[in-house]
Amino acid sequence: MTTYRSFQFLRLGWRSQLGLVLAVALGLAAAAALVILSLGLALVLLPIVAIALFIGRWRLNRLMGQARKRWEEQQRARSARVIETGYVVVEDEDKRRR
Numbered sequence: 001m002t003t004y005r006s007f008q009f010l011r012l013g014w015r016s017q018l019g020l021v022l023a024v025a026l027g028l029a030a031a032a033a034l035v036i037l038s039l040g041l042a043l044v045l046l047p048i049v050a051i052a053l054f055i056g057r058w059r060l061n062r063l064m065g066q067a068r069k070r071w072e073e074q075q076r077a078r079s080a081r082v083i084e085t086g087y088v089v090v091e092d093e094d095k096r097r098r
Contacts, residue, residue, distance in 0.1 A: 012020065
């Protein structure tokens with residue numbers, strides 16, 4: 001059967017306990033600093049991203065409107081084209097001989 005080493009905090013001396021407490025405090029402080037840094041970064045970047053999305057959507061709508069107008073003009077130009085000519089019916093020579 002496998003045995004594992006157990007770690008008991010009761011056997012630590014006062015120096016080791018103080019070092020353990022300081023290490024835990026340092027870890028918690030680092031984690032809190034990272035959370036505060038990430039929230040601050042998000043607070044700065046969210047408005048920038050929102051403005052960029054707003055401008056991008058405005059430009060896309062403007063381009064789509066211009067493309068739609070061009071397409072409608074092309075459709076009107078194509079449908080307005082009428083070619084008129086004189087038509088002459090030519091009979092087949094085989095039908096004339098009969």
